[in-house]
Amino acid sequence: MYIKKILLAIVLIGLAVAAFFAYYVYSTMFSPNTAFNNDTAYVYVKSTDTYNDVREQLMPLLKDIDKFDALAEQKKYVSNIKAGRYAIEKDMSNNDIINSIRSNNLPIKVSFNNQETLEKLAGRVASQIEADSISLLNAMKNKNFLNENNFKEETALGMYIPNSYEFFWNTSAEKFTNRMLKEYNRFWNDSRKAKAKVINLSEDEVIALASIVQKETAKVDERPRVAGVYVNRLKKRMPLQADPTVIYALKKKTGDFEQVIKRVLYKDLEIDSPYNTYKYAGLPPGLIAMPDVSSIDAVLNYEKHNYYYFVVNVENFGYHKFAKTLAQHNRNKQEYIRWINNKGIRR
Incomplete structure (x- = not known):
């Protein structure tokens, strides 16, 4: 009888231990362990991060970091960190969280447009992926990469066609430029090449001209007409005389691309720069800003007309008045000069 009681006690203790162990395993692995109220939280794991770096991000998101540590150790996550952007859903268990941050790297949308320089583009992209602006700029300006793909530093910005692209957050600078080269080649299909x-x-010349069109007018519906003016000038071997190229030359000379120049002065037209299309005939050596696809296609599908001049239309702001003759253009120009003087715009 005494032995039966001992055996029963042992069995009960064993059951209690097993129940406690089962509860501990369940609470460690499968019970909800999130501490945030939003539906989703994101964890960004850098390529150089250790488990401690990941743990630091997780601490404010979890109720019990110690239980997470125990399971992460058991599942060998602590020694197998994967870089990327990962989602943690509200009420996820530790087991689900580890599975997510170990194997469910989520892509992001990277977008950019209207950047004036590679430096600005690198900064814009660096704000969206892991690669920093310096590594991106070095990759963008890499001489071997540019030479192999028939680009120069002056034309390199034209390789980046403005749009939204899907990338993994931990994309390296080199992988970013390689991907953008593929997108550039895809953009230049047989139809556009023809x-x-x-x-x-x-x-390169199409994109350089498109960048001028982009700066001349913000009105997408007017861009083919503006492009047509410049194509007409090129055919007649007339200088383009595009004010945006002079503004770019001034910014490039000073190194200050943040300055705002609202008015081009006659003295500005004398700046000695290959980008000054008043002083040098033909297209500048490269683009003066990143053109939209609409501006590139405006050049490729330019409006056929007999206009050679245009100036701001003070009666319909945003648009321009076009002229076939210099005499007509000078009349339109005087109207614009009177308006800008009345507004007191000196620079």
Whole structure:
């Protein structure tokens, strides 16, 4: 009888231990362990991060970090960190969290447009992926990469077609530039190449002209007409005389691309720069800003007309008045000069 009681006690203790162990395993692995109220929280794991770095991000998101540590050790996550952007859903268990941050790297949308320089583009992209602006700029300016793909530093910005692209957050600078080269080559399909050939311009020249069109007008519906003016000038071997190229030359000379220049002065037209299309005929050596796809296609599908001049239309702001003759243009120009003087715009 005494032995039966001992055996029963042992069995009960064993059951209690097993129950406690089962509860501990369940609470460690499968019970909810999130401490945030939003539906989703994101964890960004850098390529150089250790478990302690990941743990530091997780601490404010979890109720019990110690239980997470125990399971992470058991599942060998502590020695197998994977870089990327990961989602943690509200009420996830430790087991689900580890599975997510170990194997469910989520892509992000990287977008950019209207950057004036590679430096600005690198900064814009660096704010969206892990790679920093210095490594991105070095990759963008890498001489071997540019030479192998028929770019120069002056034309390199044209390789980046403005849009939204899907990337993994931990994309390296080199992988970013390689991907953008593929997107550039995809953009220049047979149809666009054929249209460029018709107007006797290379891809770089189309983008350089598109960048001028982009700066001349914000009105998408007017861009083909503005492009047509410049194509007409190129055909007649007339200088482009595009004010945005002078503004770019001034910014490039001073190194200050943040300055705002609202008015080009006659003295500015004398600046000695290959980007000054008043002083040098033909297209500048590279683009003066990143053009939208609408501006590139405006050049490739330019409006055929007999206009050679245009100036701001003070009666319909945002648009321009176009002229076929210099006499007509000078009349339109005087109207604009009177308006800008009345507004007191000196620079």
